[in-house]
Amino acid sequence: MMNLMHWRLLVAVADHGSITAAAEQVGMTQSAASQAMASMEATLGAQLFTREPRKTLPTALGLSVIEQARVMMGALQAIRTTVDEARPLLRGSIRIASFPMVMATFLTPLLQRFRQLNPGIEVTTLDVTDSEVHTLLDAGLIDLGVVLNPKPERHATVLGRDQWMAVLATNHPLAQRAADASVSLEELLEQPFVLATGGCTANARSLATAAGLSLRDIRVQVREWNSAYSLVREGVGVTLVPEMALPTQRNGLRVMPLTVALHREFALVGSHTQPPSAAVSALLKMLAD
Amino acid sequence: MMNLMHWRLLVAVADHGSITAAAEQVGMTQSAASQAMASMEATLGAQLFTREPRKTLPTALGLSVIEQARVMMGALQAIRTTVDEARPLLRGSIRIASFPMVMATFLTPLLQRFRQLNPGIEVTTLDVTDSEVHTLLDAGLIDLGVVLNPKPERHATVLGRDQWMAVLATNHPLAQRAADASVSLEELLEQPFVLATGGCTANARSLATAAGLSLRDIRVQVREWNSAYSLVREGVGVTLVPEMALPTQRNGLRVMPLTVALHREFALVGSHTQPPSAAVSALLKMLAD
DNA sequence: ATCATGGCAGTAGCTGTCCTTATGGATAGG
DNA sequence: CCTATCCATAAGGACAGCTACTGCCATGAT
Numbered sequence: 001m002m003n004l005m006h007w008r009l010l011v012a013v014a015d016h017g018s019i020t021a022a023a024e025q026v027g028m029t030q031s032a033a034s035q036a037m038a039s040m041e042a043t044l045g046a047q048l049f050t051r052e053p054r055k056t057l058p059t060a061l062g063l064s065v066i067e068q069a070r071v072m073m074g075a076l077q078a079i080r081t082t083v084d085e086a087r088p089l090l091r092g093s094i095r096i097a098s099f100p101m102v103m104a105t106f107l108t109p110l111l112q113r114f115r116q117l118n119p120g121i122e123v124t125t126l127d128v129t130d131s132e133v134h135t136l137l138d139a140g141l142i143d144l145g146v147v148l149n150p151k152p153e154r155h156a157t158v159l160g161r162d163q164w165m166a167v168l169a170t171n172h173p174l175a176q177r178a179a180d181a182s183v184s185l186e187e188l189l190e191q192p193f194v195l196a197t198g199g200c201t202a203n204a205r206s207l208a209t210a211a212g213l214s215l216r217d218i219r220v221q222v223r224e225w226n227s228a229y230s231l232v233r234e235g236v237g238v239t240l241v242p243e244m245a246l247p248t249q250r251n252g253l254r255v256m257p258l259t260v261a262l263h264r265e266f267a268l269v270g271s272h273t274q275p276p277s278a279a280v281s282a283l284l285k286m287l288a289d
Numbered sequence: 290m291m292n293l294m295h296w297r298l299l300v301a302v303a304d305h306g307s308i309t310a311a312a313e314q315v316g317m318t319q320s321a322a323s324q325a326m327a328s329m330e331a332t333l334g335a336q337l338f339t340r341e342p343r344k345t346l347p348t349a350l351g352l353s354v355i356e357q358a359r360v361m362m363g364a365l366q367a368i369r370t371t372v373d374e375a376r377p378l379l380r381g382s383i384r385i386a387s388f389p390m391v392m393a394t395f396l397t398p399l400l401q402r403f404r405q406l407n408p409g410i411e412v413t414t415l416d417v418t419d420s421e422v423h424t425l426l427d428a429g430l431i432d433l434g435v436v437l438n439p440k441p442e443r444h445a446t447v448l449g450r451d452q453w454m455a456v457l458a459t460n461h462p463l464a465q466r467a468a469d470a471s472v473s474l475e476e477l478l479e480q481p482f483v484l485a486t487g488g489c490t491a492n493a494r495s496l497a498t499a500a501g502l503s504l505r506d507i508r509v510q511v512r513e514w515n516s517a518y519s520l521v522r523e524g525v526g527v528t529l530v531p532e533m534a535l536p537t538q539r540n541g542l543r544v545m546p547l548t549v550a551l552h553r554e555f556a557l558v559g560s561h562t563q564p565p566s567a568a569v570s571a572l573l574k575m576l577a578d
Numbered sequence: 579a580t581c582a583t584g585g586c587a588g589t590a591g592c593t594g595t596c597c598t599t600a601t602g603g604a605t606a607g608g
Numbered sequence: 609c610c611t612a613t614c615c616a617t618a619a620g621g622a623c624a625g626c627t628a629c630t631g632c633c634a635t636g637a638t
Contacts, residue, residue: 002293003625020585032626034586039625044372046379050408051586053634060406060571061375068371071364075357082357083333086350090335117349119339282349292596309614321597323615328596340615342605 001043004076006036007069010048013037014066017055090120092279097126097133098146100199101245102266106159107146114283121279131201140273143280148202149265156267157287162243164207164262167228168254169235175254182259189213192237195221196228196245204240207262229253290332293365295325296358299337302326303355306344379409381568386415386422387435389488390534391555395448396435403572410568420490429562432569437491438554445556446576451532453496453551456517457543458524464543471548478502481526484510485517485534493529496551518542 005026012022013033023033041048048062058066098107103125111123126142133145150156166183168175174183174191189208195218197203208215219237222228225245232239233252242264246255268287270276276284294315301311302322312322330337337351347355387396392414400412415431422434439445455472457464463472463480478497484507486492497504508526511517514534521528522541531553535544557576559565565573 004291004293018585028625029627030586031588031628034588035625038587044368046372046375047408050405052405054585056586057405059408060575061372061378063406064371064375065368068364068368071367072361075360075364078360079333079354079357082353083335083350086335086353089350116339116341116346117352119336119348286349307614317596318598319615320599320617323617324596327616342614345615 001040003036004072006040007072009033009036010040010069011066011073013049013056014058014062017057019056088278089118089282092120092277093122093124094144094277094279094283095124095126095142096144096146096268097128097136097142099130099133100127101242102146102159103127105244106266110287114286117286118279118282121282127199129199129201137269137272140271143271143274143277144268144283146266147269148200150267150269154269156269157284158265158267159287161263161265164204164240164258164264165243165246166238166240166256166258167232167246168238168256169232170252170254171235172238172254174238175256177256182257184259185211185262186213188238188240188258189215190217192217192219194219194228194231194237194239196225196239196241197221197223198225198242198245199223202264207240290329292325293361295329296361298322298325299329299358300355300362302338302345303347303351306346308345377567378407378571381409381566382411382413383433383566383568383572384413384415384431385433385435385557386417386425386431388419388422389416390531391435391448392416394533395555399576403575406575407568407571410571416488418488418490426558426561429560432560432563432566433557433572435555436558437489439556439558443558445558446573447554447556448576450552450554453493453529453547453553454532454535455527455529455545455547456521456535457527457545458521459541459543460524461527461543463527464545466545470545472545473548474500474551475502477527477529477547478504479506481506481508483508483517483520483526483528485514485528485530486510486512487514487531487534488512491553496529 005028009022009026009028012025013019016022016025019033019037020030023030026033028036037049044065046061047059048065049056049058096107096111107125111125115121115123126136128136130146130148133142133147136142137145137147146159147156166174166188168183168191172191174187177183185207189204193204193215195204195215205215217237220228220231222231225241226247228239228241229247231237247253268284270280270284294317298311298315298317301314302308305311305314308322308326309319312319315322317325326338333354335350336348337354338345338347385396385400396414400414404410404412415425417425419435419437422431422436425431426434426436435448436445455463455477457472457480461480463476466472474496478493482493482504484493484504494504506526509517509520511520514530515536517528517530518536520526536542557573559569559573
């Protein structure tokens with residue numbers, strides 16, 4: 001009764017109009033088939049077929065049951081094909097590179113989920129700078145890379161976006177403005193500055209260059225955002241950081257938007273040298289949901 | 290793998306996020322469940338769940354498989370309810386009465402098919418005259434009866450219809466007409482007549498009475514149609530029979546339609562005293578297809 | 579009538595699946 | 609560090625289900 005082979009047998013009996021023929025099709029003895037059918041009818045407590053001398057035909061109830069049995073067999077077949085189609089995803093590997101901030105905030109939970117869904121795929125991550133990501137992509141050493149402000153001609157999957165924010169000590173003159181006030185890029189860059197990179201070449205310095213300005217007075221350059229916040233808090237200078245990297249503890253600090261907001265966008269792009277593997281496609285597809 | 294309980298277990302694991310909890314729900318040991326899941330994954334050759342310290346979550350492939358497994362469980366449930374709903378039809382009986390002609394031509398194959406579809410229902414037939422059918426129906430002694438030209442106010446299921454045909458010897462004067470000629474009821478009833486009843490009170494005599502005519506010269510009255518044909522062939526007289534009862538061997542006989550066609554309709558009607566049983570309803574439903 | 583054929587049911591015995599009990603290992607939380 | 613929780617594994621046993629064989633019945637041909 002609970003054996004799927006028996007349901008398959010049931011369908012076969014209906015198709016052949018004969019227990020013997022059905023038994024042969026599903027590869028068992030006539031005796032086994034006869035017993036199986038009798039057992040199913042006994043379990044259900046109802047006759048499913050009428051045994052006539054030359055043929056075994058379904059009863060009215062049998063017809064309904066057969067219909068549902070076909071549904072079961074269809075589902076079973078669907079499982080088989082699903083598994084077969086998913087076989088390329090059972091093994092595989094993905095090499096993926098990113099700069100630290102996106103790695104920590106976006107990629108880690110994403111990849112954790114992906115690993116949970118695809119335990120057979122080995123995902124290796126490289127924590128590098130944004131310029132190194134491009135180098136690795138060009139060299140074909142990684143399958144996926146996180147890039148900032150991707151060129152539109154490249155097929156890129158946007159992970160998220162944020163904007164640059166000014167961080168100042170609460171007692172700094174510019175921080176005395178109204179609660180919803182902003183700071184212009186020009187006036188910010190003229191202040192004594194703490195340059196924080198977060199491991200990215202796309203930082204305050206490159207923003208200044210792009211805007212035709214320059215950083216007049218760089219007091220310190222640090223890699224870690226938190227180091228920059230301590231320095232700002234101590235009054236060494238002001239700084240400019242991505243929204244994502246804002247400090248959790250903001251005592252002694254004033255965070256202000258720029259008057260003309262500067263956004264940055266980070267996205268996943270595939271290798272330039274190879275087409276995406278099944279594993280990479282699965283990852284991008286998961287990202288689309 | 291081929292055990293339906295295992296698929297049920299699979300769904301339960303997905304629902305609970307835990308093998309142990311699922312095992313409890315389906316009523317087996319944690320160990321059995323663990324083995325079963327491992328066995329299924331081994332058979333499919335793919336991992337369906339990722340075992341994490343606190344929870345067991347489906348993989349991407351697992352999600353697809355679970356979806357199909359739910360379909361299977363749904364079908365199984367549908368079978369259970371179907372069988373339960375059909376239980377009243379497993380036992381039961383139908384008493385059905387008819388006059389001989391319809392019994393032989395319509396009812397026998399119909400009931401044979403019904404018996405094949407509903408072997409648990411005992412069908413008993415009574416071969417009576419058409420007037421006795423009404424008596425039995427009124428007395429509540431039968432569940433179904435075949436009646437002629439049912440009153441429209443009664444809920445009747447039409448089985449079929451035919452018309453009355455004249456049968457004459459080929460050398461009879463009236464039989465000398467053209468191939469597509471007809472005979473009027475009046476001129477036919479004036480001939481020397483062989484009255485055939487077929488066990489029905491609705492016969493040539495009742496037709497005559499209904500038409501305001503009479504049978505002037507009844508030479509013989511017989512019950513069997515075939516006896517009447519022999520008598521007609523021998524020149525004893527002419528006769529009037531239903532289309533259905535026409536002879537298979539027509540040598541020596543001429544069959545002609547009536548100028549004004551007289552139809553008869555036979556239909557199944559239920560008992561007047563009791564509502565139809567589940568078995569009777571099933572029979573009528575089968576007839577509707 | 580008699581026999582041959584084809585299909586289903588029943589019996590005995592064995593094989594193999596699957597379950598249970600018991601134990602070990604890994605991890606998160608107190 | 610200890611405990612609770614969850615899963616995996618080992619060993620043993622019970623039972624389902626299969627095979628091989630026989631019997632029965634109905635049909636159809638000789």
